[in-house]
Amino acid sequence: MAPPPLCIGVVAPLTGRLSPLGAPLSYVPRALTPCLAHVRNGGRRHEVTVTVRDSSSEPGAARRAVRDLAAEDGAHIVLTIRNPGCCPPSPTPRCPGATTRWLTYPHTHTTPAPDVHAELGDARVATLGCWSPVHPYRSSLDGGTCAEPARAYEENTGAAWLQPLGLAHALLETAHHALAMAADPADRASVADAVARTRLDTIAGPLNRTAGPTPNIALLPLVGGQWHPEPVGPRLAVVDNTGRPEVPLTGDLVPAR
Numbered sequence: 477m478a479p480p481p482l483c484i485g486v487v488a489p490l491t492g493r494l495s496p497l498g499a500p501l502s503y504v505p506r507a508l509t510p511c512l513a514h515v516r517n518g519g520r521r522h523e524v525t526v527t528v529r530d531s532s533s534e535p536g537a538a539r540r541a542v543r544d545l546a547a548e549d550g551a552h553i554v555l556t557i558r559n560p561g562c563c564p565p566s567p568t569p570r571c572p573g574a575t576t577r578w579l580t581y582p583h584t585h586t587t588p589a590p591d592v593h594a595e596l597g598d599a600r601v602a603t604l605g606c607w608s609p610v611h612p613y614r615s616s617l618d619g620g621t622c623a624e625p626a627r628a629y630e631e632n633t634g635a636a637w638l639q640p641l642g643l644a645h646a647l648l649e650t651a652h653h654a655l656a657m658a659a660d661p662a663d664r665a666s667v668a669d670a671v672a673r674t675r676l677d678t679i680a681g682p683l684n685r686t687a688g689p690t691p692n693i694a695l696l697p698l699v700g701g702q703w704h705p706e707p708v709g710p711r712l713a714v715v716d717n718t719g720r721p722e723v724p725l726t727g728d729l730v731p732a733r
Contacts, residue, residue, distance in 0.1 A: 479520040480662045484512065484651045485527050485551030487541045488644075492533025500641040502528055503629060508648055511617040515655045522661060526648075527551065553654060553667050555647045593636050596703040597710025600732045605701035607642030607680050608714060611723050615679040616649045622679055636709065646680035681720070699723050702730070 488501035505512070505526040515522050527549045531538035538556065545551040609626035625645060626637035650671065655661040658670035672692040674685045683694040700716030704727055713727025 479517075479522045481523040481525065482515065482655055482661055483525050483527060483545075483549055483551045484648070484655075485529065485542075485545030485549060485554040487529055487531050487538055487545070487554060487556040489533040490528075490530040492531075494531075494533035497638065497640050498530075498533075499633065499635065500629060500638045501644045503633065504625070504641060504644040504648060507625065507628065507632075508617060508645070512648065512652060515652055515661065517656050517658065517661045522655070524652075524655070531556075552661065552664055553651050553671070555644075555651060593703070593710045594705075597705040598733065600702060600704065600730055602700065602702045602715070602729065602732070603712075605639065605699045605712065605714060606696055607639050607646075608699075608701070608712060608723075608726075609637065610714060610726055611642070611679075611681065611720075613677070613679050613681050615645060616676055617652060620679070625679070639712075642680045646678035646683065649678045650674055650676060650683065700729070702727065704730070 484505075486501070486505055489495055489498040490502055491498070505528060509526070512524055512526055515524050527545060529541035529545055529549075531541050542554055542556065545554050607622065609623040611622045614621055615625075622642060625641055629635070629637050629641055653674055653676050654667050654670040657673070658666040660666040672685055674683065674694075676683050680696060683696070685692050685694045687695075689695070697719040699714050699720050700718075701712050702715045704711050704713050711727075714723055714725050715727050715729040717723045717725055
């Protein structure tokens with residue numbers, strides 16, 4: 477008997493106020509298709525599909541998307557970028573990403589909307605950083621560096637890289653690893669157990685879901701970043717690496733305008 481096919485579900489804000497984040501989140505599954513098309517578990521080779529559903533940037537729609545991925549698409553694991561109230565009780569194991577937080581900053585209006593990155597650069601906004609092209613980590617799926625998906629995203633979309641690009645990649649690495657390590661990858665409870673036991677070096681850095689602070693949570697240390705205006709466009713510079721000394725500094729903290 478052929479091994480049963482498996483499904484990874486992804487909930488992303490493809491429309492609505494958070495849709496700028498949805499672009500990299502929906503891009504990564506497409507870019508990683510060759511790496512995600514199959515998974516080997518116990519000597520058996522399973523076909524894998526990745527199904528993306530829109531959260532519409534709303535908690536209620538995100539909950540419906542999770543339910544639909546489980547009930548209609550047969551997802552064995554669901555990845556989300558979690559906002560307050562978006563994750564309902566579900567029999568399908570879920571790997572939420574970091575909660576998205578927005579910063580308030582003075583609008584300079586020296587660049588035309590909707591070029592948000594240019595405005596951030598003009599204002600020299602300081603922020604926390606979870607991932608960048610200079611982070612020294614590699615993908616467990618294809619061995620690629622952080623610079624590679626950032627460059628490919630810019631070449632293929634014409635848009636600047638965003639931090640969720642690395643987080644989405646790491647979440648898909650976690651899902652692939654869980655399906656490969658589960659006692660039965662077609663059983664959701666078994667997959668959930670594999671997720672909880674995951675210790676994996678990813679493109680976002682080492683993720684250890686066994687170390688706490690609560691069960692099934694992996695902490696991702698942050699760096700200090702600041703948007704700098706550059707002749708070729710705004711750049712998110714790493715200005716403080718106290719929490720991750722292995723990440724190189726790429727700029728100095730300068731006064732905001």
